[in-house]
Each structure stands twice: as structure tokens, then as C-alpha cells.
Amino acid sequence: MRRGRLGGLAAHGVLVVFCAIIALPLLWMLRVALTDKLTAYKLPPEWGSPDLDNFVAIFVEAQFHWYFLNSAVVAIGSTVIALPLAAMMAYAFARYDTGGATLRLFVLSSQMMPPVIVVLPMFAVFLGLHLIDTWAGLILAHLSLSLPFLAWLLVAFFQGDVRILEQAARVDGATRMQAFLRVTLPVTAPGLLAAGLLAFIISWNDFLFALILSGKPTYTLPMALSAFQTQRGVEIAVMAAGAIVAILPVFVLLPFMRRYLIKGLSLGALK
Amino acid sequence: MKRLLAFAALAVALAFAMPAKAQTIRILMETVPDTEMIREMLPEFKEATGIDVEIEAISYIDMHTKLVPQLIAPTGTYDVIIVDFYWVAEFHAAGWLMPLDDLAKRDGFDLSVYVPKVMETTGTVDGVTYMMPFYNYAMGLVYRKDLLEDPAEQAAFKEKYGIDLGVPKTWDEFRKQMEFFTRDTDGDGERDFFGTVTQAQRGDCVMMQSSNFLYGNGARYYDENWNPTLDTPEAIQGITDFADATMKYSPPGSEGFCFDEAVAVMTQGKAYSIITFNNLFATINNPETSAAGGKAGITPVPGGGLMGAWGWAIPNSSPDKEAAWTFLKWVESYDIAKRRALKGSAMTQTALFTDPDIVAARPEAPVLGELVATGNAFPVFTYTVQFVEEVGREINLAASGQKDPAEAAKASQEAFAELLRKDGKID
Amino acid sequence: MAAAVTSLARRDRRFGLLLTAPGLAALIFVVMFPLGFTVFTSFFEYTLMHLVHDTFVGVHNYTSIVEEEYLGEAVWVTFKFVLASVVIEFCIGMAVALALNRVTRFKNIYYLILLAPLLMNPVVVAQLWRMILHSELGIMNYLLGGLGIDGVNFLGDPEAAFWTVVLVDIWHQVSFMAILLLAGLSALPREPYEAARMDGASAIRTFIHITLPLMRPVIAVAVLLRLIFALKTFDIIYIMTKGGPGAATDLISYFIYRSAFFGLDLGRASAMSVVLLLGVLGLTMYLYRYMRSLA
Numbered sequence: 001m002r003r004g005r006l007g008g009l010a011a012h013g014v015l016v017v018f019c020a021i022i023a024l025p026l027l028w029m030l031r032v033a034l035t036d037k038l039t040a041y042k043l044p045p046e047w048g049s050p051d052l053d054n055f056v057a058i059f060v061e062a063q064f065h066w067y068f069l070n071s072a073v074v075a076i077g078s079t080v081i082a083l084p085l086a087a088m089m090a091y092a093f094a095r096y097d098t099g100g101a102t103l104r105l106f107v108l109s110s111q112m113m114p115p116v117i118v119v120l121p122m123f124a125v126f127l128g129l130h131l132i133d134t135w136a137g138l139i140l141a142h143l144s145l146s147l148p149f150l151a152w153l154l155v156a157f158f159q160g161d162v163r164i165l166e167q168a169a170r171v172d173g174a175t176r177m178q179a180f181l182r183v184t185l186p187v188t189a190p191g192l193l194a195a196g197l198l199a200f201i202i203s204w205n206d207f208l209f210a211l212i213l214s215g216k217p218t219y220t221l222p223m224a225l226s227a228f229q230t231q232r233g234v235e236i237a238v239m240a241a242g243a244i245v246a247i248l249p250v251f252v253l254l255p256f257m258r259r260y261l262i263k264g265l266s267l268g269a270l271k
Numbered sequence: 272m273k274r275l276l277a278f279a280a281l282a283v284a285l286a287f288a289m290p291a292k293a294q295t296i297r298i299l300m301e302t303v304p305d306t307e308m309i310r311e312m313l314p315e316f317k318e319a320t321g322i323d324v325e326i327e328a329i330s331y332i333d334m335h336t337k338l339v340p341q342l343i344a345p346t347g348t349y350d351v352i353i354v355d356f357y358w359v360a361e362f363h364a365a366g367w368l369m370p371l372d373d374l375a376k377r378d379g380f381d382l383s384v385y386v387p388k389v390m391e392t393t394g395t396v397d398g399v400t401y402m403m404p405f406y407n408y409a410m411g412l413v414y415r416k417d418l419l420e421d422p423a424e425q426a427a428f429k430e431k432y433g434i435d436l437g438v439p440k441t442w443d444e445f446r447k448q449m450e451f452f453t454r455d456t457d458g459d460g461e462r463d464f465f466g467t468v469t470q471a472q473r474g475d476c477v478m479m480q481s482s483n484f485l486y487g488n489g490a491r492y493y494d495e496n497w498n499p500t501l502d503t504p505e506a507i508q509g510i511t512d513f514a515d516a517t518m519k520y521s522p523p524g525s526e527g528f529c530f531d532e533a534v535a536v537m538t539q540g541k542a543y544s545i546i547t548f549n550n551l552f553a554t555i556n557n558p559e560t561s562a563a564g565g566k567a568g569i570t571p572v573p574g575g576g577l578m579g580a581w582g583w584a585i586p587n588s589s590p591d592k593e594a595a596w597t598f599l600k601w602v603e604s605y606d607i608a609k610r611r612a613l614k615g616s617a618m619t620q621t622a623l624f625t626d627p628d629i630v631a632a633r634p635e636a637p638v639l640g641e642l643v644a645t646g647n648a649f650p651v652f653t654y655t656v657q658f659v660e661e662v663g664r665e666i667n668l669a670a671s672g673q674k675d676p677a678e679a680a681k682a683s684q685e686a687f688a689e690l691l692r693k694d695g696k697i698d
Numbered sequence: 699m700a701a702a703v704t705s706l707a708r709r710d711r712r713f714g715l716l717l718t719a720p721g722l723a724a725l726i727f728v729v730m731f732p733l734g735f736t737v738f739t740s741f742f743e744y745t746l747m748h749l750v751h752d753t754f755v756g757v758h759n760y761t762s763i764v765e766e767e768y769l770g771e772a773v774w775v776t777f778k779f780v781l782a783s784v785v786i787e788f789c790i791g792m793a794v795a796l797a798l799n800r801v802t803r804f805k806n807i808y809y810l811i812l813l814a815p816l817l818m819n820p821v822v823v824a825q826l827w828r829m830i831l832h833s834e835l836g837i838m839n840y841l842l843g844g845l846g847i848d849g850v851n852f853l854g855d856p857e858a859a860f861w862t863v864v865l866v867d868i869w870h871q872v873s874f875m876a877i878l879l880l881a882g883l884s885a886l887p888r889e890p891y892e893a894a895r896m897d898g899a900s901a902i903r904t905f906i907h908i909t910l911p912l913m914r915p916v917i918a919v920a921v922l923l924r925l926i927f928a929l930k931t932f933d934i935i936y937i938m939t940k941g942g943p944g945a946a947t948d949l950i951s952y953f954i955y956r957s958a959f960f961g962l963d964l965g966r967a968s969a970m971s972v973v974l975l976l977g978v979l980g981l982t983m984y985l986y987r988y989m990r991s992l993a
Contacts (some may be wrong), residue, residue: 005900011797012804018794022869026814028837029826039561041535054870070847085721096714101986103718106978110729112978113736116958117971121735122728123340144728145376147721149827149923153878156915160885170771176713192868194881205819207933212340215297216327216350222819229330229406229825230302230555233531236829242824249812332937343749361962365747461849471854473942522834524852526943532828533887535835567777636762655749664768664944671943 033240054241086150094158133215147198347588392648402582404619442487452543468519485509487574578646759969791875820933856946882916
């Protein structure tokens with residue numbers, strides 16, 4: 001029993017240290033967002049009179065909400081499309097070894113080239129198809145980022161004990177598709193969700209594709225934040241405010257997602 | 272299922288849809304206050320011509336990266352773009368820019384209103400006009416007036432060097448001042464006040480500022496026949512001075528600074544001087560954004576500083592060239608240019624610097640005019656961007672103590688010569 | 699009997715193809731052209747001045763790469779960077795994943811903080827750290843000074859700059875690895891652990907003999923993916939150091955970017971990308987074979 005508590009304490013210890021290392025710079029960023037550039041750089045640090053001017057500025061002057069919307073649409077769109085496609089491919093790889101090593105390597109190979117090279121011909125193609133400066137274009141481009149890596153990642157989740165459950169379902173008369181949809185997917189849901197989250201993040205953070213393939217109406221958050229690097233210097237205080245606003249919604253959504261995660265985990269424990 | 276597909280198809284179609292617009296031109300600009308000034312005046316343009324203007328502003332750091340794919344397409348997204356002076360030859364060699372002389376002649380737009388030096392480096396390539404200068408960023412020496420006027424400092428300086436302390440008129444004077452003002456004011460063994468702040472980050476940061484150190488020593492990048500002259504004693508001295516400034520007179524970290532970090536040191540009141548873009552003077556001298564506010568002055572870099580500018584250009588991939596030209600005529604007309612200048616824009620037309628209204632609002636205007644008229648520009652040829660990259664790397668190596676200045680000069684000379692040969696400028 | 703078996707196998711195969719078709723179609727549509735274009739272009743003299751594939755130069759672009767003065771350094775720096783960041787991130791990620799799997803309270807808060815840096819885009823991360831690590835005006839050196847430690851020239855000293863970039867990248871990305879590993883951990887079966895506890899095995903032995911082996915497939919994939927992403931690291935260099943000081947942080951993707959966008963030589967940049975691709979492909983094949991041997 002004592003060992004159990006010690007282990008728990010150690011775990012909390014690791015997490016507390018880790019979270020401190022992550023959180024402290026973020027708290028600093030919050031502090032910068034609440035002051036202006038001049039005060040932010042002062043040493044020893046002065047606390048000045050915190051105000052929300054920067055937050056107001058990003059919405060009023062920088063029209064942050066539009067960038068936010070674009071980022072959200074593109075990230076959600078590409079994740080929602082990529083996840084099912086990738087899950088199907090990963091399942092085929094795991095169960096039937098479709099295409100063998102060749103196909104799997106081909107799928108991943110598109111990720112192995114620096115985006116800077118890929119983006120130029122991609123731009124040419126998209127231009128011809130009138131996909132520049134559209135949500136669809138950016139979603140497709142982000143698909144190329146998330147689909148290959150998801151397809152590889154999810155294979156591992158389909159290789160576990162879930163096979164036994166599938167067999168049971170097949171014995172009971174389910175078709176392959178039914179087994180896949182009604183047994184496999186729900187059981188592997190937590191892993192799929194985690195992977196989906198990662199795909200969302202990759203799309204959310206992409207800068208290069210957004211720079212080259214989109215125009216003002218479809219600019220995403222990274223572009224908006226990059227614009228704060230002006231010729232008068234980096235407007236670090238406003239940028240910090242923008243960065244905080246960019247993270248906030250996910251913080252709000254997280255508790256809800258966690259609930260689903262817990263449900264999924266307990267489902268998996270059912271034998 | 273079918274309904275779902277239909278809905279999905281509709282959604283996809285909507286995502287692809289591009290709404291039809293009234294005559295609109297799109298302009299890609301940098302995030303500078305001047306852009307905002309123009310944005311404010313756009314309704315007047317719309318009223319006068321019926322043309323809608325959409326301005327997209329991105330950070331300068333990303334501009335070249337964004338422009339390259341745009342310009343190689345047969346029809347791009349932008350009607351007017353802003354091009355940095357040292358890209359103009361490269362863009363021209365690739366056939367990306369439209370010549371403007373004929374249009375100017377046709378509509379009677381006088382291109383000689385621009386400061387000749389600016390036009391030479393920014394506007395024209397081999398005598399043909401491709402750009403109209405929009406925003407100058409000539410570099411000047413920003414210094415702390417209050418320190419120069421302090422009698423105690425004056426006495427100490429005179430004692431140490433035997434000359435008066437004043438606004439530096441020669442490069443040697445400035446060298447002494449850099450050394451004099453670097454000091455440890457709180458006795459902890461570490462320098463905490465600096466003679467100058469350098470920005471030695473690899474790439475155009477280091478090239479922009481170190482050029483001044485070369486020019487100050489009388490060095491030039493090339494002679495009138497395009498032979499590179501980077502291995503002359505003056506050039507080596509210039510690189511040595513820059514390395515010294517970075518390692519001895521400038522805060523630690525300067526090896527990786529670009530102008531944002533460097534100016535931050537100045538606005539925190541921790542340095543005597545900085546050679547920087549003239550439009551940053553307003554930021555440094557403003558008490559709201561700088562601890563040195565009200566105490567700063569600006570003067571031309573002794574020996575001649577770096578002259579640089581951005582210009583308006585019409586790419587060959589512009590969807591509506593005529594409307595683009597209409598905009599350019601309007602935005603660079605004296606009336607509009609003057610109003611921009613009154614708001615604090617970076618001027619490019621000669622008459623503006625001495626216009627009485629402007630001088631009244633901005634007393635430093637004549638000095639700025641001098642800066643712009645006496646500056647020197649980088650060599651502008653097809654491979655200038657690569658030149659900035661390669662020579663910048665060498666100077667960065669010297670400034671961070673990783674390479675001897677003479678060796679860096681030699682390597683720069685070779686790299687530059689290689690690129691000139693590639694461009695057919697020398698054999 | 700035999701006929702029934704092969705028909706089953708055939709239907710299996712058909713199902714597999716059916717499942718992969720949509721994803722594959724999407725990928726081919728988006729990626730095929732750029733990929734093919736790059737490989738094709740690498741055999742031509744193709745500069746942004748002269749965008750025509752009319753000068754076939756065979757392997758000239760490839761051989762000229764060897765002559766590139768600073769390429770060797772870029773490769774070496776990239777190798778060091780990838781090794782350092784993947785190894786460190788794995789260790790930290792694993793520790794965090796294990797810890798998260800173990801605790802029951804405060805999970806929400808931990809998750810929140812864990813996710814935060816991932817959601818910050820690279821431009822902000824880079825600028826924020828540039829400010830914090832400003833040698834003269836940054837809070838980091840100020841705090842170090844308070845502790846009696848000399849200030850560090852984070853971005854000006856070549857050695858320090860390299861490690862700064864590694865550490866900032868880790869700060870930004872380690873949660874990625876942690877989440878991947880956590881997802882894997884949460885899918886592990888309970889029986890082996892119950893058996894181990896009944897046998898009185900210590901936590902460490904449980905970890906080494908049960909967790910690690912069971913996690914091997916997930917670990918392999920996580921490490922492989924992180925490796926590939928690390929190789930593509932670009933934004934941090936673009937904002938923080940531009941490859942400097944000197945060539946201390948000149949990662950290969952930044953090197954290729956300069957070749958394409960500054961040198962305007964797409965033919966050569968394409969050749970470099972293809973070489974990079976082949977290298978990573980080879981590494982992946984090796985890892986893949988290892989993964990298969992585990993399944």
C-alpha cells in the first residue's frame with residue numbers, strides 16, 4: 001500500500017515539475033500581454049498597471065475573430081476528413097497488409113520532404129484549380145500533412161486486443177464492415193481521438209502553407225500573429241495577447257472532450 | 272445517404288465558390304504604419320475612381336517567401352506589390368515586373384520627383400523604371416543627445432582622446448565614442464551600458480547594418496566596372512570594426528540580434544547609439560515607447576550610410592494592370608504623398624523633405640533628406656538575395672568571433688565574384 | 699476446403715483495398731504532383747528565372763550537391779538536432795505519459811497545461827523565447843544572475859544557440875510525444891499488470907518487463923514520426939536564428955529553403971530534397987522491418 005502511495009506521489013511530482021516548466025513561460029506571456037512593450041522589457045520587472053488594451057486591439061484593429069474562424073474551419077475540416085480516411089487505411093494495413101510495405105512507405109514518403117519544396121508545385125496546381133485563397137484549398141493542403149502520419153499511427157491501435165472482439169463479432173455473423181464500424185472503432189476511440197487531436201494541432205499551427213496558399217480572407221492565426229512582426233519591431237505585447245486568445249477556446253473545450261475520453265476508456269475495459 | 276452526399280457536394284461547391292466582385296485591385300504590403308496611413312485614405316480613391324482596393328499586409332520577414340510563388344504564376348492574386356530594392360534586379364531578370372516608363376509618359380507622371388539615389392537603386396534597372404519608390408529605410412546614426420551635452424562626459428572624453436565630444440562627423444570619431452561609452456556602471460564587473468548595439472544575425476539583418484561600417488571606412492562593395500572590392504584594406508577594417516563593435520561594445524547576444532532586439536536595448540536606455548533604419552528614430556525618441564524618449568538625435572552615418580527602400584511594382588501576373596497604374600498615380604501624387612508624410616511616412620520624393628509644412632511637423636525631416644540623398648546601396652543584380660545570404664554569413668562568422676575578419680573578407684570577395692560571374696557582370 | 703480459404707482471402711483483400719482507396723485517392727490528388735514534380739525537376743536545370751524544363755542535366759544537380767560548401771555542416775547539425783530532440787523528448791514524454799496514466803486527481807489541469815504549448819504556433823513560441831532569452835534584456839539571464847550564475851549568450855554563441863534551439867523545440871513539442879505514448883498506454887491490457895502485482899514485482903521491473911515490450915509498436919511509430927517531423931523543423935530556425943550564428947543552427951530544411959527561395963535554384967533544391975527523402979525512406983524501411991518483427 002505504501003508503495004502505491006509513493007508511486008502516486010512520484011507521478012504527481014513528475015507532472016508538477018513538468019507543468020511548471022511549461023506554465024511559467026506561459027504566465028510570463030500573460031504578463032507581457034497585459035502590459036506594453038516598453039514595460040515588458042524592463043528589468044528588474046515592473047508590474048505597471050495591467051490593462052486589457054492589447055486584447056481589445058487584437059479584436060478591433062487586427063480583426064482576430066476572422067483569423068480565428070479560418071483557423072478553426074481549416075483545422076476542424078482537415079481533421080474530420082483525415083481521421084476517417086486514415087482510420088480506414090490504418091485498419092487495412094493492420095488487418096490485411098494492403099499494399100504491403102510499398103504502399104505504407106509511399107504514404108509516408110510525402111511527409112519526408114521539406115514543406116518548402118512541396119509548396120511551390122502545390123501552389124501551381126492549386127492556382128490552376130482556383131483553390132488558392134479558399135478554405136477547401138488549405139484543407140486539402142493540410143490533409144497532406146495529417147493523413148500520412150495518422151495512417152501510420154493508427155495502425156498500432158488496431159493491432160491490440162481489439163482483434164479478439166472483432167473475431168467474436170464475426171463469429172456472431174457480422175460482416176467485415178459491420179465489425180469494423182460497430183466493434184473496432186468504438187473500442188479504439190480514445191486512441192483515435194488522441195490522434196485526431198494531434199492532427200488538429202498540426203493544422204492549427206501550420207504557417208508555410210497558409211502563407212503561400214491563402215490570401216487575406218482565408219488567413220489563419222499563424223499569419224495574423226506573424227503580422228505583428230512589424231518594421232517598427234516585434235509588437236510582442238499584442239502578439240502575446242493574440243497567442244493567449246488563440247489557446248483559450250481549446251481550454252474551454254477540453255473538459256468536455258475529457259468526458260468522452262473517459263467513456264471510451266471504460267468501454268475498452270469491457271470484456 | 273444520397274441526401275448526405277448532396278449536402279456534402281453543396282458544401283464543397285460553396286467552399287470553392289468565389290463571389291464576383293466590382294472592379295477591385297489587391298495590393299500586398301508590409302506591416303508598417305505607412306500601410307495604415309494609406310488604408311485610411313482609400314475611401315477617397317474609391318470615390319474618385321470607383322475602384323475598390325484591398326490591402327493585405329504581411330510581415331516583411333515573409334514577403335519574399337510569399338512573393339516568389341505568386342510571381343511565377345501566369346496570373347497572380349495581386350495587382351500591385353511592394354518590392355524591396357535589392358530584389359528588383361532578381362525579379363526583373365525573371366521577367367516578373369512590368370516596365371512603367373511608357374505608362375508614366377502616357378499619363379504625364381513625372382518620375383523625376385524622386386530622390387535620384389533612391390530612384391537609381393530602387394526604381395530602375397539598366398535605365399528602365401520598374402518601381403516607384405514608396406518607403407525609404409535609409410540607415411542613420413541614432414545617438415543619445417543628452418550624453419553628448421553632458422559637461423562631465425565632455426570633459427572625460429576630451430581628456431581621454433584629445434578631441435571634443437560632439438555629433439560624430441568622422442568614422443574615427445564614432446569609433447572612439449563607441450569605446451568610450453561602453454562601461455560598467457554598477458561595478459559588478461559586467462558591462463551594462465553599451466557604446467552601440469549591433470544586429471549581427473545572419474541574413475539581411477547583419478548585411479544591412481554592417482554595410483554602414485564598411486562605408487564608414489571608405490570601403491565599397493564593387494567598383495564602377497562591377498569588380499568586387501571586398502578584400503581591400505578598408506573593407507577588412509570595416510569588418511573588423513563591426514566584429515569589435517559586436518563583441519566589445521554591444522551587448523552579448525548581438526551576434527544573433529536583428530533590429531527588434533537591438534532597438535529594444537536602445538529603448539530601454541542601455542546604449543549610447545545604434546545605427547538603424549531612420550523610421551525607427553520616431554520609436555526611439557518617443558517617451559511612450561522608449562526610455563530614451565526626447566533624448567535622442569539622428570545624424571547621417573559618417574562616411575555614408577546604407578540606403579534602402581521599398582517600391583511599388585506591377586507584376587506581370589497582375590490581373591488588372593490599368594487599375595493598378597491608376598492607383599499608383601494616385602498614391603504617389605504629391606498631394607497624397609504629402610499627407611502621408613505629415614502622418615509620419617517614410618518619404619521618397621525630394622520636395623517633401625524640405626516642404627515647410629512637413630518640416631514644421633517633423634523637424635528632423637531635412638536630416639532624413641540628407642540621409643536618403645547621401646546613402647549607398649548594396650549592389651543590385653540578379654543574385655543580390657544570394658549575395659546577402661552568403662556575404663552575410665561570412666560577416667556573421669567574423670562578428671561572432673568564429674572567423675578572422677581578413678579571412679571573412681576574402682571569403683566574401685570570392686562568393687561575391689562567383690555570383691557576379693554567374694550573372695555575367697564580370698568574367 | 700482450399701477454395702473456401704482463398705475466397706476468404708480474396709474477400710479480405712478486396713475489403714482492404716476498399717478501405718484504403720478513399721484515403722489513397724486524397725493523398726494522390728494532393729501529394730502526387732508535388733512529389734513527382736520535385737523528382738522530375740531534380741534532373742533539370744530549373745531556376746526561378748527560367749521556369750522551363752528544357753535543360754536536362756541528368757545527375758548534375760546531385761553531384762553538385764557534394765560540392766556545396768556548407769552542406770556537410772548542415773547535415774551534421776541536423777543529425778545532432780534530431781538525435782538530441784527525439785531522445786530527450788522520448789524520455790520526458792514517456793515519464794509524463796506514465797505519470798498521467800498513474801494519477802487520478804487533477805487530470806484536467808495537467809492535460810490543460812500539457813496541451814498549451816502545442817496550440818501555440820511556432821512564430822509566437824519563437825518570439826516569446828527570443829524575448830525571454832534576450833542576453834541583455836531577457837528575464838532568464840536576469841533570474842540566473844539572481845542565482846549567481848553568469849548570463850548565457852543564448853542566441854549569440856554558436857554552441858549555446860544550438861542547444862537553445864533544441865530546448866525550445868522540446869518545450870514546444872514534447873507534449874506531442876507524451877500524448878502519443880499516453881494513448882498507447884491507455885490501450886494496454888490490465889492482466890499482465892495484475893499478475894505482476896500479485897507476484898510482488900517492483901514498479902521498475904514492471905515497467906521494463908511489461909510496459910516497454912507491450913508498448914514497442916507504439917513507441918516505434920511515435921519515435922519514427924517524431925524523427926520525420928524533427929527533420930522538417932523550419933519555423934523555429936526561420937524566426938529565431940536564420941541558421942546562425944555562422945552555421946550553428948543551419949538545419950537541412952532551412953538550407954533547402956534558402957537554396958530554393960534565395961538561390962532561386964529549384965533544380966538543385968529538388969535534388970537535395972530527393973536525397974533527403976531517400977535517406978529518410980531508408981531509415982523508415984529499417985524501422986518498419988523492425989516493427990513488423992514485433993507484431
